[in-house]
Amino acid sequence: MISNESDGKIIKKENRRDFLKYLLTTGLAGFALATIYPVISFLKPPKQREVKVSSVSAGLAKDFNTGDYKIIRFGKVPVIVIKDEEKDFRAFSATCTHLDCTVQYKKDEKIIWCACHNGKYDLHGRNISGPPPRPLDKFMVVLKDEEILVTKSS
Amino acid sequence: MDSRLQLSDLVKFMSKKYVPVHSHSVWYYFGGVSLFLFILQVVTGILLLFYYKGSSDQAYESVQFIMSKVEFGWLIRSIHAWSANLFILSVFIHMFSVFFEKAYRKPRELTWITGFFLFVLSLAFGFSGYLLPWNELAFFATKVGTDITGAVPFIGEPLKVFLRGGDDVTGATLSRFFGFHVALFPGIFVFLLILHLLFVQRQGMSEPIEASIKKEKLKTMPFFPNFFLRDLLLWLLVLNIIAILAVFFPAELGMKADPLAPAPAGIKPEWYFLFMFQTLKYFPAHILFIEGEVAGVLLFAVAGVLWLLVPFWDTKSSRGQLNRKINYLGVFAVLFIIILTIIGWIT
Incomplete structure (x- = not known):
């Protein structure tokens, strides 16, 4: 009975840890993306309007x-x-x-x-x-x- | 001073470092010479920044101003140009000496890898700096060089646009190259250089493979002051050589870049790109189903990757055994570079 209870606690604890890990990884990935994307976009030279010449x-x-x-x-x-x-x-x-x-x-x-x-x-x-x-x-x-x-x- | 900074500890640490003494010891000096030339580049580069203007309508004129109006401007620019060339030569010698000594072998793989990227960055420094005076030769060299990157499969075209700051070589390219040359490359270079020197400090100087096979105990010399003073003497000698070259052969400026002028006859890249330039000349327009230049670029890319990974595929040297094939490969690479450079130079 006691062991079951402690097992449950461990599983609960692991679930919580996994969830936190997931949250942290996703957060970090989102942060990296939010930083890198504007930098890459900035480095891409904007398309200049070309004057059509005939x-x-x-x-x-x-x-x-x-x-x-x-x-x-x-x-x-x-x-x-x-x-x-x-x-x-x-x-x-x-x-x-x-x-x-x-x-x-x-x-x-x-x-x-x-x-x-x-x-x-x-x-x-x-x-x-x-x-x-x-x-x-x-x-x-x-x-x-x-x-x-x-x-x-x- | 010593009670505040404990300098005696540093001197003690340095004097406990030893440099092996043997018949190939001379090659140990080229890393230091490269470092000295890099420092010289940084110092003269900062001085040039006081007058240089990085835009297509002012760059050429600002260099002209440095050369003709600024006191000793010609000297500073010529030292910058000459030490850039000698820096690349010294880096080439340093890299090949490490290759022939198999100093890249275990446990110094990371020193080789950081060194390889420092070498690539040195070439990138040369390439980006070459455009900055915005003269005719530089304009076409940049056109060709950036167009070659367009031949790289998949990423080539976006990479070309990224480098040029548009579809063509324009003032936007100059702005980018200026940024690469004075900010981005020095930043990465210094970071890699710190790592490279840290690895050398931690692992000490590599000893010749023959000595470890024969279990020979090599004579040594303390790094400080013996080797350090020899280093300083050589740096002084190099500085004198540069001063003589700068005075008697000052850097040229040529004609201002004109996008509507044809490429001048006899146009050549800097000597350190000449072997690649000459090799590309021998490639036919098409090889099977791919364009000649794509095949050439792929060939050099494969050679570069093999060169980078030599500590991993030359397992024989890492096991401490002699590997003559590496020597043959190195001799082939040196001869290939020298012969094609000479052909490129005289034709």
């Missing part, structure tokens, strides 16, 4: 000699505008598809070249040599009264 001027055609190139900003993206040997204008994303460097036009080799890892693209933006895994994104070029207008390729 076309950007690259200047006047007469300012370009054959083989000249210019890098312009198309929204957030740098775009390279090239006047090739056939006197046509071409435009591509200026960001190398390998590791994000900005490319340049090599007049003597007639290639678009990335100095960071020697990546090469032809005048159609196709990756022809070196580590770039993909071609450069194409942009359209329209001449409007001597002005070079770069627009997103559809």
Whole structure:
């Protein structure tokens, strides 16, 4: 009878201890979450509203000699505008598809070249040599009264 | 003074510490040299903070101001830049000497692990500090470096955005790197350094494995004052070398970063990243179904984890037996790093 009573007490005591343990663990976990979550959210840079750009001027055609190139900003993206040997204008994303460097036009080799890892693209933006895994994104070029207008390729 | 602080107890404690004397004892000095160079980094770094401005429209100009207008500004910045390079070199030597001596073996596993993370943090210090002058080279080095983190499977893209403070390298990246370089990294570094030094204090200097196999009783030298004075002499020598380098080869600034300028020809990262940069150049665009850069990053990540865990898989050394395979692996790693660094440097 006595032992049963003490057994009951022990079980009761253990239940109470388990409950307190549970309460403490959940409380601590909640506290940790409430501390960490705002910190992680704070570190995540907020999305900035992007201005939608449909076309950007690259200047006047007469300012370009054959083989000249210019890098312009198309929204957030740098775009390279090239006047090739056939006197046509071409435009591509200026960001190398390998590791994000900005490319340049090599007049003597007639290639678009990335100095960071020697990546090469032809005048159609196709990756022809070196580590770039993909071609450069194409942009359209329209001449409007001597002005070079770069627009997103559809 | 002694009755208040009991300094004699400290001297007694230090003089009871012994450093083994043997043919490889010279390697014991590189931990101390690394510590000295880190202290020098902290001191010159604090001085630079008096004038440096961490924003994209002022950073370059503020460094220019330090170099041209502030008295001895050129000297302080050049010492900071040179001691940063020598610090990383010293950490490399320290790490490889510990590796070849198998000083990571039981019971010093945790000293190796804290040391490994201190090494990674040293590289992170170099990488984050490199961007701070906001010049052309630094801008593209950061673009490439952070883009590589994007290649890590699953967490790569969020990690890249976290590091850059957005999708691209901008003024937001500079602010973050400034915070990492002067607050976050030093905080973690000092914490790990205290642990690292505490472990060394508790366990004493590791003795060469050959001596324990032969049950040879090595000669010793008291840490204080004998070894300590030798340490100080070497630190003085290192300081002189840095002063000479800073005076004759002051740190350069280059051109201001321009997000619309192409990457300049001959662009290279700092020498300690050159072997990785050169290796990535040899990777083709695709290997089977994965992109070359992803394969490269994974390869270096696996190598890094194996390096970190060497005390656990080199059980032979932990049992106190000679393990020549470790030496071959170390020689391979050293040759790989040196050869690819040279190729990267001259091409």
